[in-house]
Amino acid sequence: MIILKEIELITGTEAIIRSLEKEGVKTIFGIPGGAVLPLYDELYDSDIQQILTKHEQAAAHAADGYARATGKVGVCIATSGPGATNLVTGIANAYMDSSSIVALTGQVPRNMIGNDAFQEADITGITIPITKHNYLVKTAEEIPRIIKEAFYIASTGRKGPVLIDLPKDVTTEMLEYNPPKKVELPGYKPTIRGHPKQIHRASELIATAERPVIFAGGGVISSGAHNEVVTLAELIPAPVVMTLMGLGTIPANHPLTLGMIGMHGTKYANYAVTECDLLISIGVRFDDRATGKLESFAPNAKIIHIDIDPAEIGKNVRVDVPIVGDAKVVLKDLIKLVKSKARKEWEDKIQRWKREYKLTYEKSTSTLKPQYIIEKTSEIAPDAVITTEVGQNQMWVAQYFKFKYPRQLITSGGLGTMGFGFPAAIGAKVGVPDKTVIDFAGDGSFLMNIQELATAVDFEIGVKVFILNNQFLGMVRQWQELFFNKRYSNVCLRCKGMEFARIAEAFGGTGFEVTKPSEVEETIKEALKIDDGPVVVDFKIAREENVFPMVPAGAAINEMLG
Amino acid sequence: MAVLVENKPGVLARVAGLFSRRGYNIDSLTVGVTDNEYISRMTIVVEGDEHVLEQVTKQLNKLIDVIKVSDLKPVETVERELALIKVKAEPENRSEIMLIVDIFRARIVDVSPKSMIIEVTGDEDKINALTNLLRQFGIKEMVRTGKVAMIRGPKIVEKKK
Numbered sequence A: 001m002i003i004l005k006e007i008e009l010i011t012g013t014e015a016i017i018r019s020l021e022k023e024g025v026k027t028i029f030g031i032p033g034g035a036v037l038p039l040y041d042e043l044y045d046s047d048i049q050q051i052l053t054k055h056e057q058a059a060a061h062a063a064d065g066y067a068r069a070t071g072k073v074g075v076c077i078a079t080s081g082p083g084a085t086n087l088v089t090g091i092a093n094a095y096m097d098s099s100s101i102v103a104l105t106g107q108v109p110r111n112m113i114g115n116d117a118f119q120e121a122d123i124t125g126i127t128i129p130i131t132k133h134n135y136l137v138k139t140a141e142e143i144p145r146i147i148k149e150a151f152y153i154a155s156t157g158r159k160g161p162v163l164i165d166l167p168k169d170v171t172t173e174m175l176e177y178n179p180p181k182k183v184e185l186p187g188y189k190p191t192i193r194g195h196p197k198q199i200h201r202a203s204e205l206i207a208t209a210e211r212p213v214i215f216a217g218g219g220v221i222s223s224g225a226h227n228e229v230v231t232l233a234e235l236i237p238a239p240v241v242m243t244l245m246g247l248g249t250i251p252a253n254h255p256l257t258l259g260m261i262g263m264h265g266t267k268y269a270n271y272a273v274t275e276c277d278l279l280i281s282i283g284v285r286f287d288d289r290a291t292g293k294l295e296s297f298a299p300n301a302k303i304i305h306i307d308i309d310p311a312e313i314g315k316n317v318r319v320d321v322p323i324v325g326d327a328k329v330v331l332k333d334l335i336k337l338v339k340s341k342a343r344k345e346w347e348d349k350i351q352r353w354k355r356e357y358k359l360t361y362e363k364s365t366s367t368l369k370p371q372y373i374i375e376k377t378s379e380i381a382p383d384a385v386i387t388t389e390v391g392q393n394q395m396w397v398a399q400y401f402k403f404k405y406p407r408q409l410i411t412s413g414g415l416g417t418m419g420f421g422f423p424a425a426i427g428a429k430v431g432v433p434d435k436t437v438i439d440f441a442g443d444g445s446f447l448m449n450i451q452e453l454a455t456a457v458d459f460e461i462g463v464k465v466f467i468l469n470n471q472f473l474g475m476v477r478q479w480q481e482l483f484f485n486k487r488y489s490n491v492c493l494r495c496k497g498m499e500f501a502r503i504a505e506a507f508g509g510t511g512f513e514v515t516k517p518s519e520v521e522e523t524i525k526e527a528l529k530i531d532d533g534p535v536v537v538d539f540k541i542a543r544e545e546n547v548f549p550m551v552p553a554g555a556a557i558n559e560m561l562g
Numbered sequence B: 001m002a003v004l005v006e007n008k009p010g011v012l013a014r015v016a017g018l019f020s021r022r023g024y025n026i027d028s029l030t031v032g033v034t035d036n037e038y039i040s041r042m043t044i045v046v047e048g049d050e051h052v053l054e055q056v057t058k059q060l061n062k063l064i065d066v067i068k069v070s071d072l073k074p075v076e077t078v079e080r081e082l083a084l085i086k087v088k089a090e091p092e093n094r095s096e097i098m099l100i101v102d103i104f105r106a107r108i109v110d111v112s113p114k115s116m117i118i119e120v121t122g123d124e125d126k127i128n129a130l131t132n133l134l135r136q137f138g139i140k141e142m143v144r145t146g147k148v149a150m151i152r153g154p155k156i157v158e159k160k161k
Helices: A012-022 A034-043 A056-070 A082-086 A088-096 A123-130 A140-155 A168-172 A196-208 A218-223 A226-235 A267-275 A327-337 A344-356 A370-380 A392-400 A421-431 A450-458 A474-483 A500-507 A517-529 B011-021 B050-062 B094-103 B124-137
Strands: A009-011 A027-030 A049-052 A074-078 A101-107 A133-136 A162-167 A174-176 A212-216 A240-242 A257-260 A278-282 A302-307 A321-324 A385-388 A437-442 A463-469 A510-514 A535-540 B002-006 B026-033 B039-046 B066-070 B077-088 B107-111 B115-122 B139-144 B148-151
Touching: A009 A012, A012 A034, A012 A140, A012 A168, A012 A174, A027 A056, A027 A421, A034 A074, A034 A101, A034 A162, A034 A168, A049 A421, A049 A450, A056 A074, A056 A082, A056 A088, A056 A101, A056 A421, A056 A450, A074 A082, A082 A088, A082 A101, A082 A123, A088 A101, A088 A123, A101 A140, A101 A168, A123 A133, A123 A162, A123 B011, A133 A140, A140 A162, A140 A168, A140 A174, A162 A168, A196 A278, A196 A302, A196 A321, A196 A327, A212 A226, A212 A267, A218 A226, A218 A327, A226 A240, A226 A327, A240 A267, A257 A267, A257 A392, A267 A344, A302 A327, A370 A392, A370 A437, A370 A463, A370 A517, A385 A392, A385 A421, A392 A437, A392 A463, A392 A474, A421 A437, A421 A450, A421 A463, A450 A500, A463 A500, A463 A517, A500 A510, A500 A535, A510 A517, A517 A535, B002 B011, B011 B026, B011 B039, B011 B050, B039 B050, B050 B066, B077 B124, B094 B107, B094 B115, B094 B124, B115 B124, B124 B139
Parallel strands: A027 A049, A027 A074, A074 A101, A101 A162, A133 A162, A212 A240, A212 A278, A240 A257, A278 A302, A302 A321, A385 A437, A437 A463, A463 A535, A510 A535
Antiparallel strands: A009 A174, B002 B039, B002 B066, B026 B039, B077 B115, B077 B139, B077 B148, B107 B115
16 A cells, blocks of 8 residues: 655745744744745735834844843844845844844845846955855745754854845745754854853852952843843942843842943943953944953953853953853853952942942033933833933943943943934834833934834834934034044034924824923923823033043043043 | 854855955965765865954854864964966977976976976975976966865864864
């Protein structure tokens, strides 16, 4: 007797949808176009929520914001050619901040690849340096395996973006659907557990240190190691400084937090790092904005570096005890070996610095101070998820918002992408709909993805945009003021009286304008009441307010202005 | 260094691109399939101090298609290169050229009335020495493969990462 095996043939697009569903994808951000017409046709009948952004860059940022807010993989889709190239900034941004996104791009049919066909771009070639990995799918048979691998790569080890390029005729080809049970990648085996000998050496250094400091970065957030960091800090005890990406590791009201280090960090954080004799660095990459002049960075300290990416160890600074592994797993092991020890002199010094060098700004009852707006927001909406744009707005938020928990701050740290915050806020709000999501924007940054107001209106996404509007590219102006003799070249965005509140209304959202400090609190409360569409609050702030303290580029972090 | 990679399209671009992107110079790069048809082996010659080599190794290891990276120390390694040299060979020079070829244990693989192609295998110094000697007759064209290398003794560059 011959038994015929039952073979199930499906189209490439159906395999894509099934594979995405298997990965637990609930939402995608994207824009259709010629090469992804078959895919969007399949999506038309799918339960996956589809957010149609108005620019592909915003789709990538929204997927990134979604990923960071939820800890899941964000997914974006764009068509071939310009659709795909518009994703590039968003992918580079996710790469620099190690954010898990999977980008699906359309491609021209296989027989036309390389012929400069209409809307053809070599997107796999273009994105090699800015993706953790990418794929050009050659046959429909490969789709289930590639999608499974892509999600695995994006969400494990040091996280990052993965791009899958799908030629149009591959998506319409039939295949036998046999989803793989597991991923087999001989060249990809992230180290999770730290080496016991190294962890032991780290505990010995901690035991003998007189002036220890914990230095926490984005890797702590990504690994979910925040509780372990706080436990370790309380156990040693040691104060905690954070990078921009690490904010939220330890609550802002915790006695051991010193806030952010670096160019616009707190003085006491920078002093502590400069004077410490042991720097316990966790999930950081010693970026120049955090370290300042490398030769003067933690000059008296032994350095422990815990990171999941071996290539980060020894890249910028020499390390005494490297530990490759997942921060949470390594810290759990390390905590078992650490004993408490009072270091009164160091603790007193830290507390004295904290009192003496408090973050401060000149208060005003007549002009709007951005710091005041952020402090008020932090009081009124302490649990809100905050996204930022890039520039002064970002630094003021890092300094004055009292972050309580990890993933509360979503910001473009590595690439420094203006225009990131608003679409990222949309993605975050879709991911955590029950939370208040606020994008602190500058007027310059907001203009870079302002079209997404239409998306927020269409899909009734209740994001708030608080524009700290100084009618300048503020951070550039600040540098021109300090280092270029106040020659304000190309930074004035007065635009003959643009009204952001009316722009928001014209899109179908809600707009407020605030000019006086007395209106701040009430307007924030009004804005927070609206949750079925975007709210833009245009705060007309003091135009030449600067971000201080500040370490000039190339200086040591304890040489601060302001 | 020896790099085992998955034998897939685009892998060479990923590896070569990484070097230029991170500011490292490649002196030579050769690639060919191993006894396992799914795995290719690259031999890459890089100049740099220990810090640079460590970073190159780590960055290469981050590429998903890279299976294994081994630093081959020159003293423990057999290195070979192959060159084809097309040299002007007028009748009056032929015997002298053949003599030189013989001394270097090279081979003549093509002869025409006015030229010869010489094939030579060896380490870099040997090929340079032969090239220098042949230059007097006039080198019309030359192609070198770049180095391939293997660790001496029983140790091997294994697949496991």
